[in-house]
Amino acid sequence: MKVSFPKLKFDDKILFRIIGIVVRAILIVGIITQIGITIFLTVSSLIISGPVALVTTAIENALLIIVLLEIYLAVEDYLSGKGRTASYVIDASISFIVREIIIDVFNGVDSNTTLLVLAGIVAILSFSRFLTSRAEKGI
Secondary structure, three states: OOOOOOOOOOOHHHHHHHHHHHHHHHHHHHHHHHHHHHHHHHHHHHHHOOHHHHHHHHHHHHHHHHHHHHHHHHHHHHHHOOOOHHHHHHHHHHHHHHHHHHHHHHHOOOOHHHHHHHHHHHHHHHHHHHHHHHHHHOO
16 A cells, blocks of 8 residues: 655755754854853952952953854854855954953963963964955955
């Protein structure tokens, strides 16, 4: 006995849109959550630990928000098909590594080698960002 199923039409664009909406929603929830965490930790460190901890906490968490925003822009750009995704990913990487450098400086680094390696990575990423911006302009 043969069972026939009606042909189902499957549109890739619909799936792409659904995945895009889900990814955007996850990133927005992450950004909003990080903003809330930043506010809470900043107020807590002001009350409990004093101004030095306030500055450290505020900078660390604010830079993490910037990294999340860069990732959101990369996803948004990719899903809209504009093609500048590499620039946003490089920018997010630079922001994250600069954040790590600042955290290491505030917390005291065990060796300067760590800072030199991170600075080298920032230099390489900055150069690649320069090259991608030139390629985007068609130079």
